[in-house]
Amino acid sequence: MSATKPRTLYDKIFDAHLVETLPDGTALLYIDRHLVHEVTSPQAFEGLRMAGRPVRRREGTMAVIDHNIATDESRYTGRIEDPESRLQVETLEKNVAEFDVPYIPLTDARQGIVHVVGPEQGLSLPGMTIVCGDSHTSTHGAMGALAFGIGTSEVEHVLATQTLLQKRAKNMRVTVDGVLPKGCTAKDIVLAIIGKIGTAGGTGHVIEFAGSAIRALDMAGRFTVCNMSIEGGARAGMIAPDETTFEYVKGRPFAPQGEALERAIAWWKSLPSDEGAHFDTEVVLDAAEIVPMVSWGTSPEDVLPITAVVPDPASAKDEARRDQLQRMVEYMGLTPGQKLSDLKVDVVFIGSCTNSRIEDIRAAADIVRGKAVAPGVRAMVVPGSGLVKKAAEAEGLDAVFKNAGFEWREAGCSMCLGMNPDKLTPGQRCASTSNRNFEGRQGPGGRTHLLSPAMAAAAAITGHLTDVREMA
Numbered sequence: 001m002s003a004t005k006p007r008t009l010y011d012k013i014f015d016a017h018l019v020e021t022l023p024d025g026t027a028l029l030y031i032d033r034h035l036v037h038e039v040t041s042p043q044a045f046e047g048l049r050m051a052g053r054p055v056r057r058r059e060g061t062m063a064v065i066d067h068n069i070a071t072d073e074s075r076y077t078g079r080i081e082d083p084e085s086r087l088q089v090e091t092l093e094k095n096v097a098e099f100d101v102p103y104i105p106l107t108d109a110r111q112g113i114v115h116v117v118g119p120e121q122g123l124s125l126p127g128m129t130i131v132c133g134d135s136h137t138s139t140h141g142a143m144g145a146l147a148f149g150i151g152t153s154e155v156e157h158v159l160a161t162q163t164l165l166q167k168r169a170k171n172m173r174v175t176v177d178g179v180l181p182k183g184c185t186a187k188d189i190v191l192a193i194i195g196k197i198g199t200a201g202g203t204g205h206v207i208e209f210a211g212s213a214i215r216a217l218d219m220a221g222r223f224t225v226c227n228m229s230i231e232g233g234a235r236a237g238m239i240a241p242d243e244t245t246f247e248y249v250k251g252r253p254f255a256p257q258g259e260a261l262e263r264a265i266a267w268w269k270s271l272p273s274d275e276g277a278h279f280d281t282e283v284v285l286d287a288a289e290i291v292p293m294v295s296w297g298t299s300p301e302d303v304l305p306i307t308a309v310v311p312d313p314a315s316a317k318d319e320a321r322r323d324q325l326q327r328m329v330e331y332m333g334l335t336p337g338q339k340l341s342d343l344k345v346d347v348v349f350i351g352s353c354t355n356s357r358i359e360d361i362r363a364a365a366d367i368v369r370g371k372a373v374a375p376g377v378r379a380m381v382v383p384g385s386g387l388v389k390k391a392a393e394a395e396g397l398d399a400v401f402k403n404a405g406f407e408w409r410e411a412g413c414s415m416c417l418g419m420n421p422d423k424l425t426p427g428q429r430c431a432s433t434s435n436r437n438f439e440g441r442q443g444p445g446g447r448t449h450l451l452s453p454a455m456a457a458a459a460a461i462t463g464h465l466t467d468v469r470e471m472a
């Protein structure tokens with residue numbers, strides 16, 4: 001039985017949270033941590049209100065605002081211009097007060113993007129089930145947790161019961177072995193993975209990222225990889241907890257301390273997939289072959305090494321793909337055969353829950369130090385949380401960016417998506433460290449190229465997409 005059958009990391013966490021299996025095979029899972037933001041929670045709280053229900057476990061819940069807020073000083077003084085954004089923020093504030101839900105307000109230094117704040121505060125821990133009404137909840141899987149995005153009706157279900165109905169997913173393992181070449185980062189790993197498996201590659205699966213190149217990543221890199229598992233179609237992404245994880249957890253405000261931490265670590269050490277555990281799908285990548293990547297099209301699978309040229313739709317394998325490539329080439333304002341490194345950028349955005357941690361900011365600063373942003377380029381750094389911002393300032397990194405001509409902003413989702421004042425204007429080309437590049441994602445008509453923080457910084461300095469390996 002399950003005591004002897006080798007199990008995966010996913011299976012172990014799933015089993016440990018199983019409350020009941022329903023007759024149709026659906027599982028009722030206990031949820032340890034519920035993170036809440038302003039976009040997907042209004043109707044959920046409204047549902048509770050209508051039914052006269054309280055929040056089942058307020059201490060398992062934490063709310064924060066991130067999507068709709070401005071990232072300049074105006075957010076502390078001004079009123080949000082966009083009526084829909086304003087309503088979402090005001091509604092969250094009303095709901096957390098009425099339902100007595102723990103909340104990190106805008107004026108609190110801990111405020112930031114929910115997927116940066118959760119791990120930073122120790123709210124997200126190994127072995128947990130973690131949900132949030134947000135697709136990039138997969139980020140927290142880097143802790144060795146089962147973390148995934150849920151819809152608004154599920155947000156209501158979790159608020160009311162602290163449980164969730166789930167179907168068991170298939171297990172997929174993506175193994176990346178070898179040493180990552182200089183200039184390559186976790187972002188290049190995950191873009192290469194999505195380029196290989198496609199945006200539907202992980203459908204129906206939870207991905208466990210394994211292999212020596214994954215083990216060698218720091219937590220920031222692991223968050224980046226798991227963050228984008230959703231762009232590969234997976235339900236969630238996870239990385240087995242190890243010493244890197246335990247070191248990260250120690251001393252976080254909501255993490256266990258002392259003896260409780262020792263006990264927790266003893267359990268966490270039992271979580272990695274057993275030898276011989278079955279994976280329904282296996283994918284293997286050689287880290288040594290990874291090259292700095294950049295997306296050229298309007299889907300995260302349309303990525304290429306920075307050394308490549310814009311694909312020619314005429315060479316597509318079938319008509320449907322040709323039409324798709326044609327549309328992407330037109331929308332992105334490209335010419336087939338053009339070198340990617342010749343593409344001039346208008347905007348550089350360093351931020352988002354994919355790449356806004358202190359390690360990301362340091363990596364960008366290392367490229368920018370002592371240089372200047374190319375004329376005509378708008379470049380901005382948006383730290384993932386107020387604490388990341390403070391830490392960067394304590395290291396003098398804000399000065400590195402400001403001296404170079406970058407904007408140094410307050411924490412939030414910012415230009416990752418067009419839901420707040422930080423937007424591209426039609427036709428603008430942006431080198432962005434975020435995770436999505438569909439049409440209009442960063443503002444109507446905007447053109448997004450996904451890449452790593454170091455690559456974004458390089459583009460800001462040269463004014464065009466640039467192979468970071470060529471920067472002195």
Ligand SMILES: CC(C)[C@H](C(=O)O)[C@@H](O)C(=O)O
Nearest residue numbers: 039040067133134135136417
């Ligand atoms: C607004 C929110 C529901 C959405 C998501 O689920 O991912 C957003 O965070 C995004 O990145 O598109």
Ligand code: SF4
Nearest residue numbers: 136352353413416417
């Ligand atoms: S930073 Fe971007 S991807 Fe992350 S939660 Fe915010 S909008 Fe979604």
